[in-house]
Amino acid sequence: MTSEACSGSRCARSGKLQRRAQGEDTAVLIDMASRPEKGDSYGSTASTSEPGGHQAAACRVGTPANPRIADFVLVWEEDLGRQQDTSRDKTGSHRAWRETFLDNLRVAGLHVDQRDVQGEDSAVHYVLLSASWAVLCYYAEDLRLKLPLQELPNQASNWSASLLQWLGIPNILLEEVPDVPPEYYSCQFKVSKLSRFLGSDNQDTFFTCTSRHQILFEILAKTPYGHEKKGLFGIDQLLSQGVFRAAFPLHDGPVTVPSEGLRATGLSQRQVLFRHWAHWRKWYKYQPLDHVRRYFGEKVALYFAWLGFYTCWLLPAAVVGALVFLAGCLMVFSDTPTQEVCSSTDSFEMCPLCIDCPFWLLSSSCALVQAGRLFDHGGTVFFSLFVALWAVLLLEYWKRKSATLAYRWGCSDYEDIEERPRPQFAASAPTTAPNPITGEDEPYFPRRSRVRRVLAGSVVIAMMVAVVVMCLVSIILYRAIMAILVSRSHNTLLAAWASRIASLTGSVVNLIFILILSKLYVALAHLLTRWEMHRTQTRFEDAFTLKVFIFQFANFYSSPIYIAFFKGRFVGYPGSYHSLFGVRNEECAAGGCLIELAQELLVIMVGKQVINNVQEILVPKLKGWWQKFRLRSKRKAGASAAAGQAPWEADYELLPCEGLFDEYLEMVLQFGFVTIFVAACPLAPLFALLNNWVEIRLDARKFVRERRRPVAERAQDVGIWFPILAGITHLAVISNAFLLAFSSDFLPRTYYQWTRAGDLRGFVNFTLARAPPAFAAEHNRTCRYRAFREDDGHYSRTYWHLLAIRLAFVVVFEHVVFSIGRVLDLLVPDIPESVEVKVKREYYLAKQALAENEALLGTNGMKDHRPPASEKNLSPQA
Template sequence: MFSEIDWMALPKTISPAATVFLCVCVLKASLISLLSMLFSYWTDFVLVWEEPLSSQEEERKGLGLTHKKWRMAFLNKLRDSGLCLQKEVLEVKTKICFVLLSAPWNVLCYYAEEITLRVPLQVNLNHTNWSARVLSRLSLPNPMSQDVPNPPLDFHTCQFRNNKLQRFLGSDNKEKFFKTTQRHQVLYEILARTPYGSVTRGEVGIDRLLSEQVFTAGYPLHEGGFNMPTPPVPLKSWDLREILYFYWATWSSWRHYQPLDHIREYFGEKIALYFAWLGFYTGWLLPASLVGTVVFLFGFWLMATDVPAKELCDSGNSFPMCSLCHICSDWNYSSICLTYKAGILFDNGGTVFFSVFMSLWAVTFLEYWKRTCLFLSHRWDCSEFQDIEERPRPEFTAMAPMTMKSPVTGAEEPYFPEKQRLNRTMTGCMVIILMVVVVLVFLMAIILYRSILTVFIYKSGGFLTGWAGRVASISSSVLNLIVILLLSRVYMSLAHILTRWEMHRTQSKYEDMFILKVFIFQFINFYSTPIYIAFFKGRFIGYPGNYQTLFGFRNEECGPGGCLIELAQELLVIMVGKQLINNTQEEVKEEGGEEERREDKQEEEQGDSPWEADYQLLVYEGLFSEYLEMVIQFGFITIFVAACPLAPLFALINNWVEIRLDAQKFVTEYRRPVAERAQDIGIWFPILQFISHIAVLTNAFLIAFTSSFLPRLYYGYTRDETLTGYINFTLATSPGNITATAASHTPCRYRSFRNADGDYLPEYFHLLAIQMAFVIVFEHVVFSIGLLIDLVVPDVPEEVELKMKREHYMAKQALAENQVPVQGPVTIPSGPPQSVSSPPDLKVIPEETSTSGSC
């Protein structure tokens, strides 16, 4: 505030009254700044609502009085629960009311035992991983490590017991005994179970009040700002948010490990596990990217040495080919020399090795993530966490048609009949099937678009005539990406509506069903076109004189370079295009939000109090979109990796960017979320396992039926191992009445294993048997090796198992009644305690709006 006074502009002589007034203003500003620091220090949670500046305007709103009644009842119940409340009002375009909540020590202790928080028994000094130990023994530096200040200590912990308080580490320091995130969890637990009306009607908890717009926001405060402190202070004095920004969210941290313990300390285990999984997945992409790049470069060497390619390029007019459409002209096979060579980059023996490698990579990656997840969940005290008594969702309590006595608590609770839910779920399944049909309709429309555009370019006779197929293919890939993104938006809204309509009682069940619906649809939406190109395109075309048609158009054939090069093109357009669009949208959204907040701050001329600053931030909406994006990407780099060895490299580059973008969002853009405990990544892990199993099958069929690997192997084994004459072997001759040109009587050639009458040759059936045998052997070998890895690699690391036994022993000793003599009887409170002491200078919140504070 002192910087806002132009001291040089003041007159040299000031009257006594002006001097007193100036001193009062300065003292008032200093007092406001001091109180802001004081309240931000002890505030655990903030509730916000907005009111019109005019009372007449508020009365015109039908729900205003009801909301006011609920709000005051809720705040009074919170005060009765022992919480401290302090009200702050900011008058701008509307009157924004902030209630700052804090829990006294006795309330924290009671609810910490209720929600089974874990507290420290002893410091665990053995905190290095195996890679750090190996590098230390070899005296080698680790270029990815960094010294992050103020690393959180690792403790042996056990569940909190109020009557065993003296046996816990740090129990003499009441201000720091519970971590900030644990205080937030306690406050949220109180807010979630506090009623404001009829319990039988589900009028309970902050979630319902937020959904009813009684409060506009509820959030814990960030710990200070994220910019570098000025003037500079020692690193040990930095706030955790500042550390996370400079050692995690900045672009200069791209090559370093994420400070996972700091992330967990600030955001909680659920968010920390997401970033741990994302970092682990990105790290495992590094070897996959290296192998894929080597395989791709190996394709360049094959381009120069491949015998069939040389034979094709030197064939001249030896292979006149049948036209690709009913108005297209005939062409010579040698004209596609460059395209054929480009196809070798994606269709060679190296891709077969890479498919096997990536199938085993996916199985091994998931197995080792299981181990890492167990290690982290134990280190973060979540290995035994279970959300036993999950509360009903606010929407469920508001819309449930009846109540029923709970078999657990014996109280009347909102209830929805299971038979009705099953009927609604079945209806939802029919809607999903309908949306899948819509996707397939769009797929057929894009196929027709490709055929029509090819014919149109040929008819135009312009300079693009020779590139008609390629132009149609690339433009249809871009159009398909646009359709995919539009359908994703439509179905996301539809999935929300369907899942809400199904009336699932708990939030976890709601999220699981929503994730399952979206994944099923997105799986079809994103992968239908690649599946069509890989396994169906060019399979049902017939032969010259007897072509198959769709709506009057001849069925599509694979391009001159084969289907694999088209599949690689489709994958790159969808995968890379989606990643670029998503990252661009995130950047634009964040820049737009930042600009809007700057404008609001200038217009409102608001102070710098932490609760006001955090209210301007974006609302945290969960991790669903982040997980979904990565799971779809995981599918692209595993299911169709035989067609695009560079897919893991593009995924690696994207994920390096994604980690920093997500870190910046959480540290600088989002309100601080309530810390949530979690053991693992939830339903996403079974989905990843499903994708890895599907990937084994699709890669087996890709190699067997789409690539030229087995036909080349068959020809080399039965005819000529140098592959001389392979091009002629793969081409069939058209029936006698079909010629290359109208003026010529020379039959044209087409790719198939048929005789002059259009019947299949014995080689076709021999090759088909080999292809089926290859699929069976491939998937059995890969699944067997995966099962062997699963058996050899234990789910629980030996180190973690030993620590768990040690921790159980210490917890048993600490909580044993006969371990330490206790004076007098030990009692556990039967209800929430009432606070008996108040923070200084706080007033009681009255029933109406002229409030100041209470405890």
């Protein structure tokens, strides 16, 4: 090992670990001479009450005399036929980096063993990594992992199960899942207090597999293979450079149950999750979140908790939305203005909707007016108010659910106290500074420098949003030009539907633009976020998420916002039309802009959901087939592909786990469609509910069956996604207020009923203005158009009356909703009282366990300054 590959502090720490490990580890760190025979499992699946017992045993490999637990696998491939070509220099540098990296892993105290699979002209190399007891203890304290002090009875429940039990109704949603993980009181691990922790007498089962994975990944992320200041450190860099092809922890055995079957107590954790969670037959069952957390970690479990919670809350919104839509269906044929349009024959000749478009009869729009009536009626106002309050309550109760899960999983103070600086940040930070909470020196990047970088990144974001606006303008021009071209066709049917054809094809083109720009911007946002030097992984992900969401918001919502609030507003009037780049501004189609908005929402929302689900089903299968075909073709001729396949080989055939960002983004954008434009499409919650029922099991199967096991990550909550959801909720209130006021016929109808006729007779004539005399003389015919204007084109008094009413409605609507939301926020505590009591109880137990006035629950050695009064009020029964 060269001197440049190991800094002084790192080598000193490695020496300390090696000295600590003496006496318990032999020179041969892992002995894996024999391959698993056919039918062998990954290890014992016997259930144990000790923390991590089941899980730790399941990933055990090695010989019976010297068993080891394979915590992590590194893989690289070698093309034996290209050893003498022009890539030799690159291959040589990769080999040197790889050897240096593996040497440094050994110095850090890891057990390293290499297994090779030789083919005729290629080879696949697997490096199996595991950590000794000394290394695990050292890093568990360094990473401030929380470990159990005392077991609790499992108290996981939900309100629907409790309600059904209280009513004595059988609960078909309940799923009896075996091997329920116990709950614990826990505190940060201290080596000096090892005996105080539950299960510390068994070194094999004390640390769970997920804890081991976190420790190994931390070591892999920080280990150098060259000069650290040049960025030559960490497994992420080696993966991006192609030095290694993959790095992953092992799954807990095969996913399928043997044909002869096993008892429930004999299933591995992966098999339990597949049978009781990821199976399509379980689509209506509660999710076993504690099992998900034990196997995948808190971050993945919190995603599925949020997805299930949101889907559950979609049910009442979907039911009410469907009832509102059915009410619209019943009103269509009894609505007086709709009947007037359909029976008007040639009473109303309308002005052309575009250049070269013909004059047209209002009665020809009967079908579109009827379709618009399905969404535009008094029930829509009620539903908009309902959804606004529904969204507020959803977020309030999610805060309670999130706080409960964070406590139950020991992550309540993770972001504030326990989270460590990112390895990339630690290596690139120019200086160190004391952490204001723990008092320890940590890598530090000047705030002023970061602010400058964030501002520079904001300029790039603004430029990308400008690109989205340019695409929107191009779509607008496309619609206008397409309407002109279709109207000039000799086909009478096409000419009559010119505006509708232009609008529909424009929606499809817009969806294509959206999907293309999304892929490009995500890569750019990742580069910008890395450059900004965020200290922790949570802050890094929050900054990245915000960038991408701003762009995706503009990308997905720009077209619906244009249709809802701008289209048809700046048209002018016959004889004095406004234009953009020489093309006349768009008017709303014959049925009005609200039906166009509903169409746009359905095309984007449903189209995106269908495309995403097809991609999530077909693409992984195709990629998985190709990965298996590629790897098995590398085996020597005649070798069986399955008989002697080792666990790490089977897992390498799976697809890499791509994280949760795309999953969250899909759901948050869906939440926006459900709330921001719900006044135009009451069926949006129903489509979202149907999609999410599929999405939960689709994502579950993806994690359990089709992807490699991700590194278990801790998380306190859903991160910046919650503030984004709160922002969408506030925007939805304002958006629906303006939709009802300015895009719907609700207020004009109400005004007409108050001032003219309560039965709405004559309402259609009331909403149509006459073309100015000059325009009529030029075309030798008169026509009507939708507007509240006088014959000379100026706005009428009715227009100004309605404008005042509309603005007043917006103010009243948003004040009522925000006021009710504020009251609900005050009435519903963010943290349940039962959780607050448990937190105090855990603090008390941690104080008793660690004693000596050491910092408890995350203060890492600092003196405890809590007032004594708070301790007197606690009793063991608290």
